[in-house]
Amino acid sequence: MIIIKVKNQLNRFIKKCLKEGIDLYNIEYIEDYLIVKIKSEDYKRIKKINYYSEIRKIKTLGINGIILNLKKYYFDYVLLVIFLILIYFISNIVVKVEIKHENKELRDKVNEIIKEHDIKSYVIGKTLRELNSISDSILKNNRDILDWISINKIGMKYIVSFEERIMTEENESNETCHIIAKKDGVISKIKAITGISMFEIGDYVKKGDIIISGSIMLNDKNMDNICATGEVFAETWYKVNITYPFYYDEISYTNKSRINFYLNGNYLFKKNYKNFNEETIWNFNNFKMIKQREYIQVTKKYSKEEARKKALEAANIKLLEKIGKNNQIISQKVLKESLNNSKIELEVFISVNEQIGETELYEIGEEYDTEQSIRYNN
Amino acid sequence: MLDIIRSYISKEEYYIILLKNNVYIKNYSKIIGITNNEILIDIQGVIYKINGENFILTKNVGKEVILKGNVERITKI
Numbered sequence: 001m002i003i004i005k006v007k008n009q010l011n012r013f014i015k016k017c018l019k020e021g022i023d024l025y026n027i028e029y030i031e032d033y034l035i036v037k038i039k040s041e042d043y044k045r046i047k048k049i050n051y052y053s054e055i056r057k058i059k060t061l062g063i064n065g066i067i068l069n070l071k072k073y074y075f076d077y078v079l080l081v082i083f084l085i086l087i088y089f090i091s092n093i094v095v096k097v098e099i100k101h102e103n104k105e106l107r108d109k110v111n112e113i114i115k116e117h118d119i120k121s122y123v124i125g126k127t128l129r130e131l132n133s134i135s136d137s138i139l140k141n142n143r144d145i146l147d148w149i150s151i152n153k154i155g156m157k158y159i160v161s162f163e164e165r166i167m168t169e170e171n172e173s174n175e176t177c178h179i180i181a182k183k184d185g186v187i188s189k190i191k192a193i194t195g196i197s198m199f200e201i202g203d204y205v206k207k208g209d210i211i212i213s214g215s216i217m218l219n220d221k222n223m224d225n226i227c228a229t230g231e232v233f234a235e236t237w238y239k240v241n242i243t244y245p246f247y248y249d250e251i252s253y254t255n256k257s258r259i260n261f262y263l264n265g266n267y268l269f270k271k272n273y274k275n276f277n278e279e280t281i282w283n284f285n286n287f288k289m290i291k292q293r294e295y296i297q298v299t300k301k302y303s304k305e306e307a308r309k310k311a312l313e314a315a316n317i318k319l320l321e322k323i324g325k326n327n328q329i330i331s332q333k334v335l336k337e338s339l340n341n342s343k344i345e346l347e348v349f350i351s352v353n354e355q356i357g358e359t360e361l362y363e364i365g366e367e368y369d370t371e372q373s374i375r376y377n378n
Numbered sequence: 379m380l381d382i383i384r385s386y387i388s389k390e391e392y393y394i395i396l397l398k399n400n401v402y403i404k405n406y407s408k409i410i411g412i413t414n415n416e417i418l419i420d421i422q423g424v425i426y427k428i429n430g431e432n433f434i435l436t437k438n439v440g441k442e443v444i445l446k447g448n449v450e451r452i453t454k455i
Contacts (some may be wrong), residue, residue: 011412014435018409023439 001025001061002040009055018050032044040064075216094124094153095284099160106164109145113138114160125153175361179212181205182358185234195228205234211357225364232357235330240319240352244311245343249297251275256294263287307344310335314347327352380407392421394452400436401445410441418455419446425455 010033017024022045025037035058038046060068069230098121099107103143114120117134126134131151139149149162179195187203195212199205261268264286272293282289302310306325316329317359323341336347390404403419410418410425412435417428433447 016411018435018438024435025437025439027434027436029434234433 001037001043002043002057002060003037003061004037004043004046004058005033005035005058006050007056008033009050009053013050013053015322017046020045020049021048032274037061056201064364076133091156093156094123094125094158095121095156095162097121097158098251099162101164106145110149110162113142114151117161118159119151121326123158125158128153129332137246175227176214176364177227177359177361178210179200179230179357181209181211181232183207183354183356185235185236185354185356186234187211188353189231189233192228194226195230196351197230205356206307213360219339226361229359230357231355232354233353236352236354236356237334238317238319238352240348240350241346242311242315242344242348243343244314246301246306246307247299247342248302250300251295251297253277253293253295258292260292261289262290263285263289294371301314304339304344308334308346311344311346312348315346315350319352320351322353323354394421394426396449396452399446399448401447401449402442404442406441406443409438411416412445427453427455429453 010029013026013034014024014227023039028034028035040060059065097111097114099110099114101110102109115133117138118126119134124194131153133192134249135149135151139146143165147163147165147166149160152159152161179192184206185204187199187201187205190197190199190201190211192212195214196216197211198213199209199211205211211232212228212230214226216224241265258269259281273292275297276292276294279291280288281291312332312334315332320329329350329354332348332350334346335349336345338345392403395402397405401417406418406419406421407423408420410420412433414417414433415429415431417425417433419428422430428445429451430449431449433441433445436446437444
């Protein structure tokens with residue numbers, strides 16, 4: 001089937017076609033011409049009998065139409081196919097292998113292992129089935145270091161996640177130890193896993209006191225010696241001196257931002273923002289596409305109360321950095337306070353709920369007094 | 379197409395269907411003449427004259443034809 005456009009002598013064209021018994025499908029009359037669908041084999045005959053009309057083929061339908069279209073746009077279709085094949089290959093190339101684990105040594109080790117199985121950058125990506133098979137094989141051959149491993153291809157990256165095998169060795173040594181206090185304090189929690197608790201909650205202990213004993217006594221007779229284990233928390237006290245400035249810089253972003261490119265330490269567009277932040281949008285080796293956002297920096301001043309509050313928070317942070325973030329601040333009290341134009345100085349008394357238990361080895365037969373007030377390691 | 383085959387096999391009689399702005403004629407023998415306001419059609423030896431206005435041919439396949447226009451009268455000559 002073809003679609004033709006007929007101009008001039010339209011009535012005569014219709015009459016001639018009817019007379020000749022030519023099938024006319026879907027005749028559309030548009031202004032001074034008509035468009036009609038006819039059988040391909042009728043085209044020549046129509047042209048011959050309607051020589052007075054201007055007849056032009058517009059479109060070929062069906063398989064013939066498709067073949068004609070393919071012939072006409074042959075070069076474009078070949079380019080499209082090549083482009084699609086290229087896209088397929090490029091999208092299947094792995095550009096990065098990301099190994100997710102906090103242990104760097106183990107990461108390097110796993111990297112070496114997976115490289116042997118062709119899991120590396122700039123290669124054609126493997127199928128899910130292949131990756132599963134490689135994971136199984138790696139796991140089978142490295143049971144001593146790996147508990148579990150998974151390799152996934154996400155986009156153009158391999159994501160390797162694994163679990164380290166932790167060999168739990170039983171403590172078969174005959175070490176004997178106590179849990180002693182590493183500083184003075186009032187016990188708030190005591191949990192003896194092995195050994196005998198020598199104190200109770202609310203008792204005051206001094207540095208070096210045995211809190212959980214590894215020496216098992218019965219009727220004043222030493223029955224056994226073990227390594228005491230457990231947890232001891234006590235309320236302890238600290239004095240912290242802190243200085244905090246009244247002035248601080250605040251950053252506020254303007255609405256200005258732009259895209260820039262960065263190659264080997266050089267920007268493509270010169271830096272015309274005085275202050276700006278950068279966000280990497282796309283990164284390929286040394287080439288980066290970045291978004292730069294301009295900001296302005298304004299110096300502001302805290303009120304006395306705000307500065308005091310900030311100083312107390314800073315005192316807490318400073319102390320927890322020193323004694324460990326798993327400890328808990330119970331209360332704080334300002335002992336001394338002084339102000340000048342630019343800063344506030346505080347001396348703060350802080351009470352903390354702190355882990356004070358510390359393991360200390362002892363020799364069997366070494367004498368120590370179980371009286372709570374006498375220090376073991378004096 | 380299937381309709382045409384079926385009508386030939388079952389020796390279907392002709393028929394004329396009048397629609398709002400169309401005339402559908404099946405199994406006609408010959409269209410004698412067609413103008414803007416008159417159609418002369420030979421259906422199995424009988425000539426019919428269809429009067430109306432704005433007649434145009436929209437489809438003519440095998441022995442069926444669709445004509446668009448306002449039909450006012452159909453007379454047997």
